[in-house]
Structure formats: C-alpha cells, structure tokens
Amino acid sequence: xxxxxxxATLHGLDGRPxxxxxxxxxxxxxxxxxxxxxxxxxxxxxxxxGALRNSGFVHxxxxxxxxxxxxxxxxxxxxxxxGIAIAILVGSEQVTPRGSWALLGELGLxxxxxxxxxxxxMVAALARRGAARVVxxxxxxxxxxxVPGIEIVGVAxxxxxxDTLRGRRVGGHRPGLRSEMVPAELPVAAPDDPAGDHxxxxxxxxxFEARRALEIALAGAHGLVLIGPPGSGKTMLASTIPxxxxxxxxxxxxxxxxxxxxxxxxxxRGLVRRRPFRAPHHTASYAALVGGGPRLAPGEATxxxxxxxxxxxxxxxxxxxxxxxxxxxxxxxxxVARVGRAVIFPARxxxxxAMNPCPCGWDExxxxxxACPSGVxxxxxxxxxxxxxxxxxxxxxxxxxxPRELLGSADSETSEVVRARVGACRARxxxxxxxxxxxxxxxxxRAAAALDARAEKRAIALADSVGMTARATERLVRVxxxxxxxxxxxxVAVEHLEEAxxxxxxxxxxxxxxxxxx
Amino acid sequence: MLGIxxxxxxxxxxVSPVGGGDGLADMRTGAPEPSAGHGxxxxxxxxxxxxxxxxxxxxxxxxxxxxTFGALVRAFxxxxxxxxxxDGPGGPARLAAAVAAEGLTMDPGLATRIxxxxxxxxxxxxxxxxxxxxxLTAEDPGYPRRLREIDLTPPVLFxxxxxxxxxxxxxxxxxxxxxxTDEGRRTAARIGGVLAAVGATVVSGLxxxxxxxxxxxxxxxxxxxxxxLGSGHAHLYPSAHExxxxxxxxxxxxxxxxxxxxxxxxxxxxxxxxxxxxxxxxATVVVEAGERSGALITAGWAMEQxxxxxxxxxxxxRAQSVGCNRLLRENAGEARLVAGTDELVEDLGYxxxxxxxxxxxxxxxxxxxDAGAIVARLGSAEEAVVRHxxxxxxxxxxxxxxxxxxxxxxxxxxxxxxxxxxxxxAFGRYRLAGALQGVRAIGGSRRPAGGHP
Numbered sequence: 001x002x003x004x005x006x007x008a009t010l011h012g013l014d015g016r017p018x019x020x021x022x023x024x025x026x027x028x029x030x031x032x033x034x035x036x037x038x039x040x041x042x043x044x045x046x047x048x049x050g051a052l053r054n055s056g057f058v059h060x061x062x063x064x065x066x067x068x069x070x071x072x073x074x075x076x077x078x079x080x081x082x083g084i085a086i087a088i089l090v091g092s093e094q095v096t097p098r099g100s101w102a103l104l105g106e107l108g109l110x111x112x113x114x115x116x117x118x119x120x121x122m123v124a125a126l127a128r129r130g131a132a133r134v135v136x137x138x139x140x141x142x143x144x145x146x147v148p149g150i151e152i153v154g155v156a157x158x159x160x161x162x163d164t165l166r167g168r169r170v171g172g173h174r175p176g177l178r179s180e181m182v183p184a185e186l187p188v189a190a191p192d193d194p195a196g197d198h199x200x201x202x203x204x205x206x207x208f209e210a211r212r213a214l215e216i217a218l219a220g221a222h223g224l225v226l227i228g229p230p231g232s233g234k235t236m237l238a239s240t241i242p243x244x245x246x247x248x249x250x251x252x253x254x255x256x257x258x259x260x261x262x263x264x265x266x267x268x269r270g271l272v273r274r275r276p277f278r279a280p281h282h283t284a285s286y287a288a289l290v291g292g293g294p295r296l297a298p299g300e301a302t303x304x305x306x307x308x309x310x311x312x313x314x315x316x317x318x319x320x321x322x323x324x325x326x327x328x329x330x331x332x333x334x335x336v337a338r339v340g341r342a343v344i345f346p347a348r349x350x351x352x353x354a355m356n357p358c359p360c361g362w363d364e365x366x367x368x369x370x371a372c373p374s375g376v377x378x379x380x381x382x383x384x385x386x387x388x389x390x391x392x393x394x395x396x397x398x399x400x401x402x403p404r405e406l407l408g409s410a411d412s413e414t415s416e417v418v419r420a421r422v423g424a425c426r427a428r429x430x431x432x433x434x435x436x437x438x439x440x441x442x443x444x445x446r447a448a449a450a451l452d453a454r455a456e457k458r459a460i461a462l463a464d465s466v467g468m469t470a471r472a473t474e475r476l477v478r479v480x481x482x483x484x485x486x487x488x489x490x491x492v493a494v495e496h497l498e499e500a501x502x503x504x505x506x507x508x509x510x511x512x513x514x515x516x517x518x
Numbered sequence: 519m520l521g522i523x524x525x526x527x528x529x530x531x532x533v534s535p536v537g538g539g540d541g542l543a544d545m546r547t548g549a550p551e552p553s554a555g556h557g558x559x560x561x562x563x564x565x566x567x568x569x570x571x572x573x574x575x576x577x578x579x580x581x582x583x584x585x586t587f588g589a590l591v592r593a594f595x596x597x598x599x600x601x602x603x604x605d606g607p608g609g610p611a612r613l614a615a616a617v618a619a620e621g622l623t624m625d626p627g628l629a630t631r632i633x634x635x636x637x638x639x640x641x642x643x644x645x646x647x648x649x650x651x652x653x654l655t656a657e658d659p660g661y662p663r664r665l666r667e668i669d670l671t672p673p674v675l676f677x678x679x680x681x682x683x684x685x686x687x688x689x690x691x692x693x694x695x696x697x698x699t700d701e702g703r704r705t706a707a708r709i710g711g712v713l714a715a716v717g718a719t720v721v722s723g724l725x726x727x728x729x730x731x732x733x734x735x736x737x738x739x740x741x742x743x744x745x746x747l748g749s750g751h752a753h754l755y756p757s758a759h760e761x762x763x764x765x766x767x768x769x770x771x772x773x774x775x776x777x778x779x780x781x782x783x784x785x786x787x788x789x790x791x792x793x794x795x796x797x798x799x800x801a802t803v804v805v806e807a808g809e810r811s812g813a814l815i816t817a818g819w820a821m822e823q824x825x826x827x828x829x830x831x832x833x834x835x836r837a838q839s840v841g842c843n844r845l846l847r848e849n850a851g852e853a854r855l856v857a858g859t860d861e862l863v864e865d866l867g868y869x870x871x872x873x874x875x876x877x878x879x880x881x882x883x884x885x886x887x888d889a890g891a892i893v894a895r896l897g898s899a900e901e902a903v904v905r906h907x908x909x910x911x912x913x914x915x916x917x918x919x920x921x922x923x924x925x926x927x928x929x930x931x932x933x934x935x936x937x938x939x940x941x942x943x944a945f946g947r948y949r950l951a952g953a954l955q956g957v958r959a960i961g962g963s964r965r966p967a968g969g970h971p
Contacts, residue, residue: 208925209914209946227945357945364944366911368699371837373810397945399913462933483926498930506945 003090006102007083008122012343015125022087027063035068050109060092078106079116097165102134111158115139120261202414213396219425220482221438223351228398234354243415276307282316304349314353315383390471394503572597575639577674578778581628589620601636668797679772688718691799693813694728702806707735712859714741734955748791750781761939762952792816801826807841911949
C-alpha cells in the first residue's frame, strides 16, 4: 500500500519541506530510495532496516520504493530517517496514524531517534507549509519550540514515534515531552552575560591607540586590522570584542539562532543572544571560509554573521579566500554558486584581523631585532591586495609594551563602559541615517559627513599627502564620521579627519612613503 | 676616465652664443617662443642655447648618464653640435652611429628623444629658474673638485642652496641603513654633530634612518650639511624629509641631484646617487648597515676612488651591524673602525681646528638652526607632544599620560606633525624626525606671551 508522510531537508540555511512516499508492494524483496538523495541519505536504508527490526517491527520482505518529493530538490543528511521508517510502517500497515504528521530525526540501529542539525529552520519550513504537528528528536525539543505556530512532540525512539502517531502516547511512558501549541511569542533563554568567558577590556593594559581604534571599529561596524609584533596583545584585544558589542536584538537573535541550529554540533537550547566570535586558522580553505563544498555548507563568514570574524596572521591566509571576503564585506552576504543551484548565506560580520609587521614580526621594534632583509617587510604588508585593503577601514599599530612602560599607568576602562559608548553611538547612527557608518558609500557618505569647506579641503590635503585612491579617501571620511558620532558631532570636523588619518594602512602612511624604494 | 671636458664647451668647442646676448639670461626671463620679441628668423632652438646650456639640456635627458654624455660630446665635439645633429630627419640615426663609433650602443628610443629635448631646452631652463635650482656643469669653476676626480663624473649637478659648500676643505659623508636601531640614530646624529663642529660639511642621502639623523645632527651643531638626492628636486624623496631639506638649504647647506628637477624617484637612481655622496667627500663613515644596505655601495665607491672609509662596529648578531662588521673584516687596512668621535676626528686628520666660524657669522642669525624656532611655529598641542618626545620614542599611551591633552587630540596632533615631517611613527610608536631628529632639549618656549598673529 502507498503511504505518505511529511519531512524536511536543508537548503543552505533554509528548510525545504519534503514529502516521503513509500510504496510497499508485492514482488522481489528490495529497498530503493529515489529523489536526489545524497550519500548519507542512501545509507538511510541500512539504518531504517536495523531500527525497524530492533524496535519490534518487521522489515517487510516485499518491494519497497521510497520516493522523496519534489524530485528535483537535492536532499541531504539523515533528518529524513525517521520519516522514511514511519512511511514504511504505514505502508506495510504496521502503524495506522491518526491525522497527518511531519517527522524529523536520525535513526540509530537500535531505534533511537537522534538530534540533527537545522531543526529550527526545518520546523519553520513545515510550519509555513501548514503542517499542524511535527515529531522531532527529544534532544531537539527546546530548539524546535523556538518556532511558533506548530505542535511539537519530542520522541526518543522509533517506537515512541509510532505510538505518538497511533495517538497512544498521551500520558504514556515519557510524560512531559508533549508540547502544546507554542505561543507566537518567542521563548527567550536567559540573556547570556554579554561578557561571558571573554576577557574584559580592563585586563588589557596600555594600547590606547589600538583600544581607541577598536572602539571606533565596533561603534561604526568598520573593519579593523591590528598590526604589531608577537606578544603585543593583538589576539587578547580582539578576544574582548564579544563583550564590547551590544547583545543581539530579537530579530538578530533569530538569525543567529538559525545559523547556530544549522552549523552547530549540538541542538540549540534557546535563542542565541551572544554574538558569535569565529577565529578560523589561516590554513582554512576557501570553502571553509566563505562556504561551499559538496553540500553548499555555510562557511566561517556565515558562522560569524552578526558577530566577529577574527583573522589572525592575515597575510598568511590564502589569497583567493581573502579576496572572496570582499563580497560579504560589501554586501553582508555570500553567494555560493554551483552549476544549477546557488545559495545565499547571510554574512554580516565585524572583521578584525591581526598581522605581524613583517615575516619575523619585529620590523621597527626599538630593539632593532628585525632580521628581515630590506624590502621584505614592505612586500609582506603588500600581500593584502589593494581592493581588500580599501574595504577595511581601520589599521592600527599595536606596539609591544615593556612592563616598565605600564608602571603608574591609569587603570584601563572596562568592557562595560566601552560597550555603553558603542551602543549609544550605534543608536545615534541608526537614528540619523538608518544604518551604521561602515556601510556608508558615495553620496550617502558625503551627505552624512556634511563637510564644510575647510574640512573638505583638509580631507583632500590629507589624502593627497600620501597619494590615496578615491576609495581610500572615502575610507578616511567614513572613519571620521564615526569619530564625530562618538563625539556627538553632527558634522565631520578637521580634527576628526586628522584622527581618522592615523588609521591608514601601513602601505599608505608617511612612513610607507618614506621607506619605499632605495 | 672618459675624457669628459677634454673637448668641452670652454675648451675647443667655444661657439659664441647666437644673437649676441647671454642665452642663459634670456632663458631665465622666460621667453620660450624662439621668435618672441626678437623679430629674428626662427632658427632651430638648439642653436639658441649656449654650450653650457646645451650641456644642461643634454644631461637632463632621461637615459643619458655620464658614459653616453661623454660619448656624444666626444663624437660631435660639443654639446651644441650634439643637439644640432639630433635635430631634424635622420638625427637619431646620426647620433646612434656616432655613439656606435665610440664602442657603445644607444637605445633607439633615447636617440629619438634628444632632438625634441633640445627643442624644449628653453622650457627646461625656465623650469630650473622657477624652482630656484642652479645647474652646475663639470666645466664650471665652482664644480666640486673632488667630484671631478672620480670615474663617472656627473656632467651636470642640479643644486639648491650654496654650491660652495660642496667644495669645502673638509667634507665627510655619513651614511647607513634606512632601518636603524635607536642607538644607530643617536650615533649618526652625534657623528654628524662632531664633524660639523670641526668645520666639515656633512654629506648624506636625505633618506630616512641614518642619513636623516646625520643631517639633523650636523644642523643641530650649527654645521653645514649637504643632501644628495636620488630623484629630482621637484620630487623630493622621501617626502617626509621635505622640512629637513628646507632646513638644510636655509642654514647654508645644499641639496643636490644629478637628475633634473622633474625626475621621479626610481630604484635605479639611488645606487647612482651613492657614487656622488662618496665622490664629494674625503671620507665616508658607515654608521649602521644591514647585509645588503645601500650604504655599503657608497663605501665601495669611496674605496674605489681611494677615499677613506670608516665603519662603526656593532654587536655580532645585530642585523643592522652585519654590513659594517663585514666591511671592516673584508677590507682590513682600508676600512677603518670608528672607536669614538674624538678618534674619528683624529683619524680624519681634522684634529687641528679650522677657521670656519667666520663664514657662519657672515650668514647672521637666520642661519642658526634652532629646534626652538621650529617648535615656536607649531600650535601649543603640537609643542606639548614634541616636548614629550624629546625624552625618546613614545607610544600614544605615554603621550596621553605625559601631556594634559585628550587622547583623540593627541592622535590628530600626531597626524599634523607627521605631515610636517617632524614626527615619524611606526606601528604605534612615535619619535621625532626630520629637522627635529636627535634633538634632546629645547629651551623655554619662544612663543611671545600674547601669542603670534
């Protein structure tokens, strides 16, 4: 007999409903799955067979054909296991369901139902499709409940799932797992402590200039590169960022939770309120960084969405991977295309990179211990291509501070104090221009800067003195706009421009001009 | 010895200037149109140039170095004849043939440039006048005698400032790496100062690092210093040293170049420039040099010309001393070690005082290089930052702690000072640079109490 249940698969970060049809017919015993199933899904046959047998059911010795519809959508992963097993049970008349059900979950050979990634977007897709009830792995119950408007039942085994469908399970052997209709209002996990286990800015001693650049970068959502010798505190400074950024708002939290659901190794327990901090190693492949691979999986750029992407040892990264970051830096998303299909992943992240000034790391250190031959440090810094350089607004030196230089220095500000300023400055920008300054370009930037004649002349002079490109000049004005916002100024003034000029890439400053050829 | 000058303009090839007037003077007043105001028939412009002007025009052509210059002038007998031969159809071929007869080959592109360059000679001379750049040909009496003695004498030097200092009785070059240690900067400034104090003209390359410190050290000792450029005067390189170059000229020194004013800095220009640094000086002192530093090229030129070479030794494993140490080892007997500033003065034979004070007195108060004067024209925030940096390189933290200024103000001030070339920063550390390099103290503020208008 023919049976049909609803399930879902992942396409990028979206769920796609999938109808599972099972035809259990007389004939030579066999088990075929059709409908663009990937390798993990083809192996579902073996898991389903074991799970049926070990849950007290019979694997029918007949010709079983499972069709996954729509036939032209590629389906991946093990989330369809439970649906396939139930469809076979219904098709072989071992289970007679009451009402229609959607089912998600991976099966073990013993019949246990295991959590799968992406429960939240898949349940959301089923809810959009109009499904009234969905069975999910018990471990993913909390995550599934983040989706409003659909009844959710958590099950730990295939037998429980069968009982649920038969309507036998109310008050059954796993009480409390059955959930009522979830209210439209999202349940919110206790807001994470925004500082969490990240170091506090108060633990970073000295580094005034770099801290200031960090504050500007976070306030205006500008990219930031920290340049300094090993041990100067670049990584420490970067790792304070999650505690300095304001927590995610509801809309952002929903986006971050979906990403966590799809890419996470564990089911999500509640709405994600903390901004992600991703620090991929410089050997990361192109696909690992921007997304892709055979399953069009999201990369680090997407995992860092609404949070921080920290690239340590920036010049050591594969050049084409770095170039691929230009799109998310411009548009806040990445488009991963393969023949015949393309996926768009959100990727609006705060870029922070760190690099040594030269291969040995000690160029310009007062100790003079740099062992690089003449010209090598310049070439090393030149590895960052011009187009990428122009898309990163702030570049700042991080000197190595000798302990004696810290004697008697004032206590550093805490993350909380800086976070309050960053938050206020962001609110100011959104209030005035409906976007953060890091995204200002062209005409919008000119309008936002509102340079008077004197400031405009100064901007041109600052740009000319080091031979800046037009893009670099925009970068200067953009950073000055955020400096002005931090100072609560409506117009960008000369002093803001002059400070902004401090944060030029090392290939553009006076020192760079002075050090060129001979 | 290429025989430059044997058939030179003031020797055999004297040709009286056409039009009877002083061609140079005519050009200086800026009459670029050949027929302008004279009512005379238009002649090929090159014939309006004096022989001296022809040399200047010829030497300013990109691609003509001392060798090609010598070959051309020898082949045609004079610079004017070279320009005349280049003029008109068949000119390039004539030039190429003549150079080939001298055993050289000439880039065909270069041959075609000479004719037009001769035609535009007036514009070049006007440009020199406009910039205040004085050309000095190897035939001019004021041409530095030491430079005449070297191989590859530059046929023409372009000079701003006082050309006489190039020929001072005592001239020493102080050179070194562009990436020195702080100690190296101090040593260079000290040696520059000591040499200036015994009346020597201190020659260097205006580069950042040791060169800049040597110039600054000489300026601070109220001495005379000469910068030799690897580019043209209109493209002063590095631009961060523009203030330093102005200060050098203002205090009675000179900034010279082998290339015409509009020549851009190109890597090839700098090793060539080094031979002039070595050639101008009795002795070359290398303060810090890495394994492949250009300063070693300068020392090599000096030794080839039989000039004295000194090097400041350094620790065995410091990259900035590898070149100096190797120079001393590989040229034992020729290159000498700088054991101290007194010893250096003694080894140079400058221990007897020289009558130099007189010259400075005649130049009056204006020539006193004075860090105080530079500071006085800065704003008060800039002055506070500069005063703090007198104590040595500092981070922005130290400046925030050491001045009463707001952090954002300090960062803006650093940008302004960097633009002036008075402060240089690298990866979060800032130090005095340019004309303030090596300054240790500035007297009380010279700013009048009421502020300057």
